[in-house]
Amino acid sequence: MRACRCRRLKGVCALMMCVTLALHMLVIILVMSMFTSTCEPVQRHRARPHNLTSANLTHTGSTSSRAGAADLARLEALFSHTLYTLHGPSSPDDDTLLRVRSQVNEEHNAEQWLSNSKEGYDPILWNSSTETHPPWLRFHLGISRWQLYSHRDTNLPALQEQLSTHRIVSAVQKTGGTQLKLVITFSNYGQALFKPMKQQRNDETNVNLYYFSDFERHNAEIAAFHLDRILGFRRMPPVVGRLIDVIKEVKDITTDHKLARTFFNSPVGNSCFYGQCSYYCSTEHAVCGRPRALEGSLAAMLPDLSIAPRRSWRNPWRRSYSRSKLTLWEKTPTYCDAVKKTPPYDRGTRLVDLIDMTILDFLQSNMDRHHYETFEMFGNNTFLLHLDNGRAFGRHSKDEPSILTPLVQCCRIRRSTLLRLRLLASPQYRLSDVMRASLAQDPLAAVAPLLTEPHLSALDRRLGTVLQIVQRCLLQHQHHHVIYDDIPDYSG
Ligand SMILES: Nc1ncnc2c1ncn2[C@@H]1O[C@H](COP(=O)(O)OP(=O)(O)OP(=O)(O)O)[C@@H](O)[C@H]1O
Ligand SMILES: [Mn+2]
Numbered sequence: 273m274r275a276c277r278c279r280r281l282k283g284v285c286a287l288m289m290c291v292t293l294a295l296h297m298l299v300i301i302l303v304m305s306m307f308t309s310t311c312e313p314v315q316r317h318r319a320r321p322h323n324l325t326s327a328n329l330t331h332t333g334s335t336s337s338r339a340g341a342a343d344l345a346r347l348e349a350l351f352s353h354t355l356y357t358l359h360g361p362s363s364p365d366d367d368t369l370l371r372v373r374s375q376v377n378e379e380h381n382a383e384q385w386l387s388n389s390k391e392g393y394d395p396i397l398w399n400s401s402t403e404t405h406p407p408w409l410r411f412h413l414g415i416s417r418w419q420l421y422s423h424r425d426t427n428l429p430a431l432q433e434q435l436s437t438h439r440i441v442s443a444v445q446k447t448g449g450t451q452l453k454l455v456i457t458f459s460n461y462g463q464a465l466f467k468p469m470k471q472q473r474n475d476e477t478n479v480n481l482y483y484f485s486d487f488e489r490h491n492a493e494i495a496a497f498h499l500d501r502i503l504g505f506r507r508m509p510p511v512v513g514r515l516i517d518v519i520k521e522v523k524d525i526t527t528d529h530k531l532a533r534t535f536f537n538s539p540v541g542n543s544c545f546y547g548q549c550s551y552y553c554s555t556e557h558a559v560c561g562r563p564r565a566l567e568g569s570l571a572a573m574l575p576d577l578s579i580a581p582r583r584s585w586r587n588p589w590r591r592s593y594s595r596s597k598l599t600l601w602e603k604t605p606t607y608c609d610a611v612k613k614t615p616p617y618d619r620g621t622r623l624v625d626l627i628d629m630t631i632l633d634f635l636q637s638n639m640d641r642h643h644y645e646t647f648e649m650f651g652n653n654t655f656l657l658h659l660d661n662g663r664a665f666g667r668h669s670k671d672e673p674s675i676l677t678p679l680v681q682c683c684r685i686r687r688s689t690l691l692r693l694r695l696l697a698s699p700q701y702r703l704s705d706v707m708r709a710s711l712a713q714d715p716l717a718a719v720a721p722l723l724t725e726p727h728l729s730a731l732d733r734r735l736g737t738v739l740q741i742v743q744r745c746l747l748q749h750q751h752h753h754v755i756y757d758d759i760p761d762y763s764g
Contacts, residue, residue: 343709347502350701355692356423356504358759369415369580369647392441392525394459407431408462411510412575417650419506420657428510435464435512435570436715440521444528445547451488451662452547452559454522454531456570463573466516467493467662468559468566470552474724477666483639484593487552488662491722493569496636496661498710498722499731502703503635504692505628508658511571513716518543518561534558567716574657581648582657587626588617589678590642601677608681616652624686624756625656627679631689634675635703635734636664668726671734676741683745687757690742691764696735703735704728 350356398404405413407430414421421428442457446465454466470487477486490513497511516522522545523535535545536555544560546553559566574580588611592599601607616622626644633641640663644656679685696703711722745754 340709343705343712346701347706347709350502350695350706351424353695353701354762354764355688355695358688358762367417367650368413369417369649370413370575392459393461396461406460406462407434408458408460408572411572412580415575415580415647417654419655420509421506423504423506431510431572432512434458434460434462435510435572436514438462440516441525443522443526443531445531445549450549450551452549452553454547455573456521464570465573466568466570468516468568470557470559473720473722476669479667479670482595483591483663483666485551486640486663486666489665490567490569490662491716492636492638492664492666493571493661494714494716495707495711495723495727496632496638496658496664497571498707498714499636500632500658502696502706502710503628503632504688505632505655505658507629507655508661509572509574511569513714513722514568514570515565515716515719516561516568517564518545518559518566519564567719582645583648584643584645585656586643587641588614589630591639601681602674605681608678608683612682620653621686621756621758622652623682623684624689624758627682627685628689629656629658630676630678631685631693631738632658633664634672634679634738635731636661637667637670637672637675637730637734638664639672639675640664665723665727668724668730671730671737673737676738679738679741679745683749683754684756685742685745685754687755688759688762690755691759691762693735693739693742697732697739702732704732707731 398406398409402410402413407427410427411421411431414425414427416422438458438460440456441459443454443466446453446455452468454468456464456466458464467488467490469490471489473491493511494513497508500506500508518535523532523543526532531545531547534547534553535543536558538544538558538560542560542563544558546555546558574582588607589601590599611617612623617626629641629644633639638661640660645659646652646654646656695701696706707723708721708728711717714722716722742754
């Protein structure tokens with residue numbers, strides 16, 4: 273650990289962070305000089321039952337059979353459509369996030385790190401060849417200016433498999449944010465953000481709750497990832513569902529004493545914990561296994577901020593936390609005119625990227641989008657990360673039209689997005705059908721469908737609303753004012 277900057281930090285937790293960070297650095301340095309965005313393909317595999325961690329919840333057979341072969345065929349056909357393989361003028365793989373240094377530092381030879389592989393962790397057998405890289409590292413190295421992973425990324429199934437089955441060696445609470453979540457570390461040094469199940473999938477959010485008091489939903493995080501991918505954005509880190517043994521995979525291995533102290537047995541003998549956070553971290557809001565198996569979502573962790581810093585931007589259409597006051601955008605129909613003149617929305621794709629995020633949020637009914645993040649090194653010419661979707665899919669019986677305000681007020685949309693939305697509104701590729709098929713591939717679909725049918729129908733209904741608004745815009749404004757043509761060579 274000679275070169276490690278966090279050397280002065282004490283404790284196992286700090287040591288682990290150092291090792292992980294240093295490993296990221298080392299491998300990135302090793303591959304920099306030769307790395308191109310094409311990773312060595314790994315064996316692509318079809319959706320198949322995963323080994324669930326809990327012995328008392330058994331798998332109910334092939335997940336794809338639940339969704340139906342017809343839905344799966346629709347999903348396959350959708351992903352084969354030209355609109356998913358097209359590259360705009362800003363090619364998705366024109367530059368990558370982690371191609372930052374070109375020289376190999378002699379001090380950082382693999383052996384130095386080999387000796388640091390810790391008990392419980394897999395031996396580190398990586399070198400500059402992408403073939404030797406674990407899935408999480410390939411994911412990091414594949415992040416580009418316009419997307420987190422590529423369409424038909426051959427590493428995606430491997431990454432999902434890692435998240436859903438790989439051995440967990442550490443679980444600590446993630447600080448910040450309002451609700452309980454854990455950073456999970458795997459034995460191959462990969463990491464994930466774990467959000468536990470807090471309510472049943474078919475619970476509808478109480479209508480009297482303000483959105484900012486709403487619980488986060490693990491299935492919303494999973495469903496959001498599938499939706500983002502189906503919309504062709506690929507701006508959300510991959511998320512999978514998993515059953516975690518709260519004793520074996522959290523309590524027994526955590527170095528987070530504050531977290532460990534919050535474990536208890538419920539009156540019916542289930543293992544529960546509640547952690548420490550600013551909302552809902554009390555015995556009344558504990559998360560409980562059955563008796564130890566707890567459902568949750570695991571999102572692939574992005575590269576550490578010290579390697580790939582991110583910038584947080586306030587959403588111009590952010591909501592007020594006040595229960596009585598309206599914000600400026602709610603009172604001013606011409607609000608977008610001002611936004612359009614304000615950097616970075618006055619040039620490039622920032623405004624249409626924000627509209628893409630708006631459409632995603634309206635479809636999943638996510639009102640909790642105060643901020644969004646970008647990778648700092650890409651400047652303003654880059655995609656917006658669609659992180660934190662835990663408050664989506666709270667209600668299926670009601671839509672929230674105010675989420676669409678940016679689209680209504682700006683009347684602007686990427687042409688590629690609009691064409692994909694039209695595709696998803698056609699019976700051939702109906703959004704609810706392809707979502708059903710996609711979600712059925714998640715390991716937790718074996719326990720229960722990730723989204724109930726009313727939620728899937730709500731997606732179709734909301735998609736209809738989005739398309740109606742765009743039609744209205746096209747009637748009111750000149751075509752080129754509404755449509756941002758990011759795919760001028762596509763004539764379809
Ligand atoms: N996959 C990820 N990889 C790395 N960092 C992440 C990832 N997902 C989220 N984060 C970071 O962790 C922070 C908290 O995550 P998130 O917003 O999902 O939790 P939260 O409890 O809902 O927070 P809040 O209450 O502020 O909404 C985010 O602001 C983001 O910077
Ligand atoms: Mn949140």
